[in-house]
Amino acid sequence: MKLPTGVAGKSRPLLAAVCALGWAVWSAGASGQQKAAPAAADTSDYVGAETCKTCHEDMPSKGFYKNFEESRHYVTTLDTKKGPEYHGCEACHGPGKAHVEGGGDKTKIFTFKNASAKDVSDRCLKCHEYGNEHANFSRSVHVQNNVSCVDCHSPHHPREAEHLMREPQPQLCYGCHTEMKQLFTRTFHHRVNEGLVQCTDCHNPHGGSLTRQLRSTEAQDVVCFKCHADKAGPFVFEHQAVKIEGCTSCHLPHGSSNPHLLKRSQINLLCLECHSFTVDMGAPTVPTFHNQTQKYQACTLCHVAIHGSNSNQYFFKP
Numbered sequence: 001m002k003l004p005t006g007v008a009g010k011s012r013p014l015l016a017a018v019c020a021l022g023w024a025v026w027s028a029g030a031s032g033q034q035k036a037a038p039a040a041a042d043t044s045d046y047v048g049a050e051t052c053k054t055c056h057e058d059m060p061s062k063g064f065y066k067n068f069e070e071s072r073h074y075v076t077t078l079d080t081k082k083g084p085e086y087h088g089c090e091a092c093h094g095p096g097k098a099h100v101e102g103g104g105d106k107t108k109i110f111t112f113k114n115a116s117a118k119d120v121s122d123r124c125l126k127c128h129e130y131g132n133e134h135a136n137f138s139r140s141v142h143v144q145n146n147v148s149c150v151d152c153h154s155p156h157h158p159r160e161a162e163h164l165m166r167e168p169q170p171q172l173c174y175g176c177h178t179e180m181k182q183l184f185t186r187t188f189h190h191r192v193n194e195g196l197v198q199c200t201d202c203h204n205p206h207g208g209s210l211t212r213q214l215r216s217t218e219a220q221d222v223v224c225f226k227c228h229a230d231k232a233g234p235f236v237f238e239h240q241a242v243k244i245e246g247c248t249s250c251h252l253p254h255g256s257s258n259p260h261l262l263k264r265s266q267i268n269l270l271c272l273e274c275h276s277f278t279v280d281m282g283a284p285t286v287p288t289f290h291n292q293t294q295k296y297q298a299c300t301l302c303h304v305a306i307h308g309s310n311s312n313q314y315f316f317k318p
């Protein structure tokens, strides 16, 4: 895993411990003023985007937008209801008067360099913390690991205009999640590299209420049903493995060397992980008429409707 700037160390457990500590300290410090906007400044400390442009006429143009008027954040300058801290350059860079009076004193303006993920994100969230998509960012695994908005988005120099992305997917994600790249090159995989499915179909990079930053469907079901609706049921005879343990008890969500993205190369071994041929307290057993031969057969030869059935308790063909 390549880590974002500001996260040192290679040891995952150590990193996790450090991050957990950082998180705890942050949470404690921020309680009571959760969405703390950048330190309140006097409105007279703001000079307005037009002034900034007298020296930075090429911002945010380098390579992408010709000028600020063309860029997505220009609309903020047209907002007449809110104060100057919501307008143009200074909505992100903070009040610029001292910087201007100092003839462009670099130390008197907020640059995103070396800023913590929390500091960066709070600036952006003062306008973007709305709706399900963004409401959980402050608790996301990403921000807890010092990944901020500007690790993925670039207001000035995006490579992809839509959503101001630094990189298009999946390259953006592979940049840090190097181990994921290999999974999607396996023989059987969700066609992410081919552009048919995106990482963000299943994950919300801004965090959410589920583990692994997973999305759910609108009906709060597992994300898989968004595209595999036929597996959702409800069925008269449900397979408890699907209902309770979930899709990933049998499938690898990213890629697999086994057909159908299965975890095991032999279906019988997959089933026998839970259905033992010996009487084992608590575990669902296979009836004794299943002989030793069947133990080595693909159980789905007979138990076809493995995700649930409306006609047969044992998931046979209807």
Ligand code: HEC
Pocket: 047, 048, 049, 051, 052, 053, 054, 055, 056, 089, 090, 093, 095, 096, 097, 099, 100, 103, 104, 105, 106, 109, 110, 111
């Ligand atoms: C009087 C000219 C002038 C004005 C007006 C001005 N700047 Fe600058 N700014 C500079 C100079 C000079 C630098 C330093 C450039 C360098 O060294 O690369 C700079 C640097 C910056 C940097 C980058 C600092 C860094 O470390 O890379 C930011 C961000 C910035 N200005 C934002 C603003 C904003 C926002 C405004 C309006 C509030 C503004 N500037 C107005 C002259 C100006």
Ligand code: HEC
Pocket: 049, 052, 053, 056, 059, 060, 062, 068, 073, 088, 089, 090, 091, 092, 093, 111, 112, 113, 150, 153, 154, 155, 156, 157
């Ligand atoms: C939506 C937030 C946002 C707005 C609005 C914004 N900036 Fe920036 N600016 C950034 C970020 C983030 C960076 C850090 C570089 C990056 O991530 O691309 C940056 C970097 C800079 C730099 C450093 C040089 C560079 O090319 O990275 C300058 C100078 C600058 N901004 C000036 C301005 C000026 C002038 C305006 C208004 C015309 C402005 N910014 C508006 C977010 C913003």
Ligand code: HEC
Pocket: 121, 124, 125, 128, 133, 137, 142, 147, 148, 149, 150, 151, 152, 153, 163, 169, 200, 201, 205, 206
């Ligand atoms: C780990 C990468 C990552 C981080 C961190 C991240 N984003 Fe995003 N963001 C994305 C991707 C990818 C999309 C496109 C989503 C999609 O295709 O479903 C997106 C979409 C968006 C959109 C447009 C879509 C919408 O529903 O509004 C906004 C606005 C946005 N992000 C703002 C932010 C802000 C603000 C932050 C920080 C508080 C942030 N993002 C942090 C990756 C990221």
Ligand code: HEC
Pocket: 072, 073, 075, 076, 085, 086, 087, 088, 091, 092, 120, 123, 124, 125, 126, 127, 128, 149, 150, 153, 154, 155, 161, 162, 163, 164, 165
């Ligand atoms: C002053 C309020 C404000 C601040 C601060 C702000 N934004 Fe925005 N942002 C907006 C507005 C308004 C839009 C335009 C929405 C639109 O075009 O529908 C926008 C657009 C975007 C988009 C494109 C959304 C899309 O659907 O494609 C992204 C990404 C984004 N902002 C990220 C950021 C990041 C990252 C920061 C912090 C560095 C930031 N914004 C700071 C108000 C803000």
Ligand code: HEC
Pocket: 001, 002, 003, 004, 141, 142, 145, 147, 151, 152, 169, 172, 173, 174, 175, 176, 177, 199, 200, 203, 205, 211, 212, 213, 214
């Ligand atoms: C700047 C680096 C960076 C980028 C870019 C990035 N991530 Fe992450 N991501 C991390 C770090 C660091 C973690 C926390 C450590 C870990 O779990 O691997 C993380 C965690 C995650 C997790 C949660 C893992 C868990 O254990 O809960 C998911 C899911 C995830 N990222 C998906 C994505 C997706 C999808 C994208 C692209 C839209 C993306 N990331 C882009 C750095 C990044």
Ligand code: HEC
Pocket: 170, 173, 174, 177, 180, 184, 190, 192, 197, 198, 199, 200, 201, 202, 203, 212, 214, 248, 253, 254
């Ligand atoms: C078809 C849905 C789906 C797609 C597409 C997808 N993921 Fe996942 N991802 C999952 C599920 C489900 C898990 C949880 C696996 C578990 O808990 O066993 C997961 C887990 C993860 C984790 C946590 C570590 C791990 O291996 O469990 C990371 C990081 C991650 N995904 C990143 C990505 C990235 C990056 C992409 C795109 C290149 C991506 N995912 C595409 C469904 C998906």
Ligand code: HEC
Pocket: 224, 225, 228, 231, 232, 239, 241, 242, 246, 247, 248, 249, 250, 251, 260, 262, 267, 300, 306, 307
């Ligand atoms: C008990 C193990 C198990 C669970 C849990 C499970 N599957 Fe399957 N799935 C299988 C097996 C075995 C096959 C291959 C069937 C065959 O060979 O005929 C399969 C095949 C599939 C297929 C391809 C063939 C088809 O029927 O469309 C899809 C898509 C699929 N599963 C999606 C899901 C989803 C989505 C979930 C979660 C709701 C899920 N599976 C849960 C065992 C499982």
Ligand code: HEC
Pocket: 189, 190, 191, 196, 197, 198, 201, 202, 223, 224, 225, 226, 227, 228, 247, 248, 251, 253, 259, 260, 261, 262
């Ligand atoms: C955005 C839509 C989408 C989501 C969400 C999604 N899938 Fe898929 N899935 C597909 C598509 C499209 C295919 C067909 C892939 C192909 O033909 O390359 C597929 C194929 C599969 C297959 C193999 C089918 C076969 O015939 O061998 C399995 C198993 C599967 N998905 C399971 C899952 C699981 C488990 C989840 C949730 C973690 C999930 N999918 C989420 C779109 C999705």
Ligand code: HEC
Pocket: 239, 240, 241, 245, 249, 250, 267, 270, 271, 272, 273, 274, 275, 284, 299, 300, 303, 306, 313, 314, 315
């Ligand atoms: C993750 C654990 C798990 C896996 C893997 C699993 N099952 Fe199950 N299965 C269960 C549970 C739990 C039940 C419910 C048992 C009960 O009600 O006694 C069940 C029920 C069944 C039933 C219906 C039993 C009845 O009495 O109604 C059949 C048939 C079955 N499984 C076949 C299979 C086959 C075939 C596979 C492999 C494709 C498989 N199972 C994989 C956990 C699993």
Ligand code: HEC
Pocket: 268, 271, 272, 275, 284, 285, 286, 287, 290, 294, 295, 296, 297, 298, 299, 300, 301, 302, 303, 314
């Ligand atoms: C040749 C067909 C066939 C094969 C192959 C097969 N089964 Fe069965 N299975 C049956 C029949 C028939 C029943 C019982 C139906 C009844 O009692 O009416 C059954 C019942 C079951 C039950 C329900 C037990 C109960 O008493 O509730 C489970 C669990 C089960 N099988 C698991 C498996 C597993 C695991 C495999 C693979 C290792 C497997 N079966 C292979 C035909 C088969």
